[in-house]
Amino acid sequence: xxxxxxxxxxxxxxxxxxxxxxxxxxxxxxxxxxxxxxxxxxxxxxxxxxxxxxxxxxxxxxxxxxxxxxxxxxxxxxxxxxxxxxxxxxxxxxxxxxxxxxxxxxxxxxxxxxxxxxxxxxxxxxxxxxxxxxxxxxxxxxxxxxxxxxxxxxxxxxxxxxxxxxxxxxxxxxxxxxxxxxxxxxxxxxxxxxxxxxxxxxxxxxxxxxxxxxxxxxxxxxx
Amino acid sequence: xxxxxxxxxxxxxxxxxxxxxxxxxxxxxxxxxxxxxxxxxxxxxxxxxxxxxxxxxxxxxxxxxxxxxxxxxxxxxxxxxxxxxxx
Numbered sequence: 001x002x003x004x005x006x007x008x009x010x011x012x013x014x015x016x017x018x019x020x021x022x023x024x025x026x027x028x029x030x031x032x033x034x035x036x037x038x039x040x041x042x043x044x045x046x047x048x049x050x051x052x053x054x055x056x057x058x059x060x061x062x063x064x065x066x067x068x069x070x071x072x073x074x075x076x077x078x079x080x081x082x083x084x085x086x087x088x089x090x091x092x093x094x095x096x097x098x099x100x101x102x103x104x105x106x107x108x109x110x111x112x113x114x115x116x117x118x119x120x121x122x123x124x125x126x127x128x129x130x131x132x133x134x135x136x137x138x139x140x141x142x143x144x145x146x147x148x149x150x151x152x153x154x155x156x157x158x159x160x161x162x163x164x165x166x167x168x169x170x171x172x173x174x175x176x177x178x179x180x181x182x183x184x185x186x187x188x189x190x191x192x193x194x195x196x197x198x199x200x201x202x203x204x205x206x207x208x209x210x211x212x213x214x215x216x217x218x219x220x221x222x223x
Numbered sequence: 224x225x226x227x228x229x230x231x232x233x234x235x236x237x238x239x240x241x242x243x244x245x246x247x248x249x250x251x252x253x254x255x256x257x258x259x260x261x262x263x264x265x266x267x268x269x270x271x272x273x274x275x276x277x278x279x280x281x282x283x284x285x286x287x288x289x290x291x292x293x294x295x296x297x298x299x300x301x302x303x304x305x306x307x308x309x310x
Contacts, residue, residue: 003297008288013283018280042236088236131241205293208300215307 005201008194015187015194023049023187032099037187039092041195042085047156049082049199050121054149057142072138073210074203081202083121085195089116097136109163113155120148238290 019037034116053075060071094109106112128143131137160167180188 009294012286012290016279016282018285020275020282067241084236112249201293205296208304209296212300212303212307219310 003204004200005197007202008197008201011190011194011197014213015190018190021175022182031199032096033184035092035096036184037191039089040188041191042092043089043156044192044197045072045195046082046085046089046198047152048196049078049085049203050117050149050152052203053078053082053145054152057149060142061139061146069138070207070211072133072142073214074207075142077210078152078203079121079124079176081199082204083118085199086114086118086121090118108167110167113159115194117152117155120151124148135197 015037019034023034023037025031025033056071056075056078060069060075063069063071090111093114097106097108097111098104124141124144125191128137128141
């Protein structure tokens with residue numbers, strides 16, 4: 001079967017070229033605004049990965065036939081990628097904050113909420129390593145992931161809108177306007193698609209590796 | 224293999240994201256300094272457009288490395304899957 005996520009091999013270099021050569025710099029920020037093509041898609045992909053992890057966990061918890069035990073692996077793998085991406089978001093965001101606001105960390109609502117998300121998902125890894133991968137441990141870890149998933153929209157979409165933030169007006173704002181040049185908008189769209197495809201491609205690879213590990217354990221037990 | 228994949232993907236993505244960020248950060252600092260010293264022209268000359276090309280090429284090289292790694296892991300995984308299917 002052809003893996004459609006392999007389009008990322010072409011799309012990602014195209015995005016890099018668009019980000020550095022085609023898209024103009026923003027009016028006030030200039031070339032520093034180009035970080036948007038790495039920072040925002042990484043944040044989006046991390047949110048997506050946490051949502052996929054939560055959804056897979058729901059599937060695992062409500063599966064009576066236990067035929068879809070692999071969903072526990074899917075949610076765990078998605079969480080790993082989500083953590084990697086959220087750390088990237090924090091690092092690139094800190095660098096951008098230094099340029100725009102003069103300090104690497106400002107305890108802005110969005111920065112604070114990302115720290116909470118990091119803590120919530122770090123706790124998941126501690127929980128999973130303490131409980132193990134057996135039936136009961138997997139069920140408790142999955143239940144935790146479902147709860148954690150419901151904190152994501154709160155921290156990512158609600159908190160920054162409740163409290164005044166240093167961040168620019170979000171893309172979806174009360175005026176329903178996109179404060180971006182057309183070229184910047186297209187480049188950002190390319191970047192979002194590239195990071196989404198990269199996430200799904202890495203997830204599919206990790207899931208295949210997990211399946212191989214599971215089959216090897218079964219083969220070993222049969223011997 | 225999964226841990227190695229995660230580690231390497233993280234490292235390359237970090238490089239891919241931080242190199243442009245760090246470069247642009249340096250550029251912004253230089254711009255601020257040039258305003259402070261009122262010597263904008265001299266500072267701008269140190270940051271020609273060509274630098275943006277170099278950064279882009281570096282990022283593309285890092286991406287090529289990550290893509291090569293992913294292809295290698297993909298092929299290796301398929302090989303093991305075929306071997307397991309044959310058993």
